Amino acid sequence: MTTRWALLSVWDKTGLVEFARGLVELGWKLLSTGGTARVLEEAGLPVTHVQEVTGFPEILDGRVKTLHPRIHAGILARRTPEHLKQLEELGIGTIDLVAVNLYPFRETVARPGVTTEEAIDTIDIGGPAMVRAAAKNHEYVTVIVNPSRYSQVLAQLRERGEVDLFTRRMLAAEAFAHTAAYDAAIALYWQREIYGREHLPSFFFLVGEKIQDLRYGENPHQRAAFYRLPGMGSGTLAGSLKLQGKELSYNNLMDLDAAWNLVREFHDPAVAIIKHTNPCGVALGETPAIAYCKALQADPVSAFGGIVGCNRPVDKEMAQEMVKIFLEAVIAPFFTPEALEVLKAKPQVRLVAAGEGQGEGLSWQVRPVSGGFLVQEPDVYDFAEQELKVVTQRKPTEEELKDLLFAWKVVKHVKSNAIVVAKDGVTLGVGAGQMNRVGAARIALEQAKEKARGAILASDAFFPFADTVEEAAKAGITAIIQPGGSIRDEESIACANKYGLAMVFTGVRHFRH
The missing domain is CATH 3.40.140.20 (AICAR transformylase, duplication domain)
Structure with missing residues (x-):
């Protein structure tokens, strides 16, 4: 019976010993490197070190150990007479299973105060090379990057003596996704290091790990799943x-x-x-x-x-x-x-x-469009109170100002065109997603009814006409907050003065589509 070799070289050693022991019990030989080999030896398992096969020691502080023809030829060779003959002439054996997971680059750069040198040290080179080689040659080689797959592979080996082609293809797809996500994290890190978080890169990478499949999307006929971005945790x-x-x-x-x-x-x-x-x-x-x-x-x-x-x-x-x-x-x-x-x-x-972490999330917001996607900064702009510009004859009272600032934060989270009526730190009426601003105002004011008297009104964007101010005044609104910037601002200001309303401009718009 031909000897089958498994190359094990993992950073995450979860389930490693149990998996390796199962392979040995099935007659497999173990080939390993550095820390992985030590763990296996400490568990009493027979291990051949990679350098025994390559005839070359690990060098450059472990940066070079598996990058060698005797390793990669063993992984990449097709099991055809021509390839097997070449291997025999060169004294190279085949490697039929590769279990590799990579240095913790994403975890390292997520730590506060991490240095560039620390980040560089956790960029894996040999690992991705072996993973990609095994995934490319999945017709003959089983590749595993996720420890949760160990039991599945062992079960098939025990039952059939081999891993079926469908599973090898599935594992290969998972492996390529693993290395793609890894490289995307490295690229994103360097883009931020060079250009900062404000830079929009030439290539935008968005990689997520599936948390769960959902029963369906917005409607029952739509498929959906929930993904988590790397490093997203509490908050x-x-x-x-x-x-x-x-x-x-x-x-x-x-x-x-x-x-x-x-x-x-x-x-x-x-x-x-x-x-x-x-x-x-x-x-x-x-x-x-x-x-x-x-x-x-x-x-x-x-x-x-x-x-x-x-x-x-x-x-x-x-x-x-x-x-x-x-x-x-x-x-x-x-x-x-x-x-x-x-x-x-x-x-x-x-x-x-949700936890009590800061949970800042993505530096950018991504929205799909036909054939592509749009990227923008999150709408997190917050202004100091002194930045508000009172544009009417009457200034808002202290209580009105508190409510104006409260409503301004709320209206940012309402679909445009958006109007919020509020008083005493409570929303009284919300007009959302209307095709014209006065229509949104009428909905919010109608909802507030008599409570609108003495309340304030917030608008996510400027008033193109004075009609919204007119409606607000008739309903009993006493103060308004809006961005300003319309060519007809003076009409709205004049209307506010006519009814004795206070109105402040923020200079900031909060459209939400």
Whole structure:
């Protein structure tokens, strides 16, 4: 029987000894390098060191050890008479299985204060070369880059004596994805090092690891999956933990992300209730429970079946309020044990703990278009209060100013054309996604009804005409915040002065498409 060789050279040694022992029990010979060989030897397994095959020692602090014809020829040779004859003439044996995973480059550069030298040291060269060679020759060679595959491969070897072609192809595809993601991480790192985070590169890389398949996308006929970007952990939706409830759907995840991004705008306890990625109620409060009750009362009809986001841990008091109505999901940094006990009464409600990390996420936002995609910076611009420009005869009062700044943060998260009416740190009306601005204002004001009297209004973009100011004044609005910049700004200012409204310009627009 022909001797079969397995080359094992891994950074992540999870399951390594068990896998290697299984191969030895099946009659395989082990070929290994450096630290991997030491681990196997310490486990009492027979190992041949690579340098015994190459006749050449590991050199340059281990930078060169497997880059040798006796290794790569053994991996790349087709099992044809011509190739096997060449190997025999040169005294080279075949390598039938390659289990390799790479130096932790992404983990290294994610550490605060990592040096360029440290980053360079974790750029793997020999590993990707072996992985790509084995994947290319998958017709004859099994390649494994993920330790979770060890048991699957062993099971087939025990049952059939070989790994079937379909599995080898699947493993090869996984291997090429592994090296592609690795190289993309290196390229992204160097682009940032050279140009900074603000540079839009000539080639844009976006690599994600699948977290889970979703039942479907926005609609049942659309396939969907959820992916996590490298390095994304605590404080992000992709790094969150579902504690309870039904499986998260595509639409749940979209709404949870909208809720989480909105409440993190605020330093005070804040709650947002989201429907179809738009807020139907947002409020600040002394406690999470108070903020939730205020947000609910802002629009109790739309809140039914909504997604709740809170920037503070959910406590027992807030949980007791939430179980009173039907909610789809709740996202917060975490949930207290007492809150979880209360929420057991609603076992279908999805509870998502996002953690308390900063969770900055991507430096860029990516949106697909036909044949390509668009890339932009996230809309994270925040201005100092002194940057506001009062353009009317009357200045906003201190209380009005607080509400103007509150509503300005909320309106950024409403689909354009967007209008938000608010008072005392609570939204009273939201006009979202309308084709004209005055239409959005009418929706928000109609929702607020008599509560609009003495409230303020925020607009995500300038008023092209004075009609929105007119509508606001008639409804009893006392102050307005908007970007300014229209060629008809003077008309809007004159209208505000006519009704005694205060109006401030931010100089910043918050379109959200």
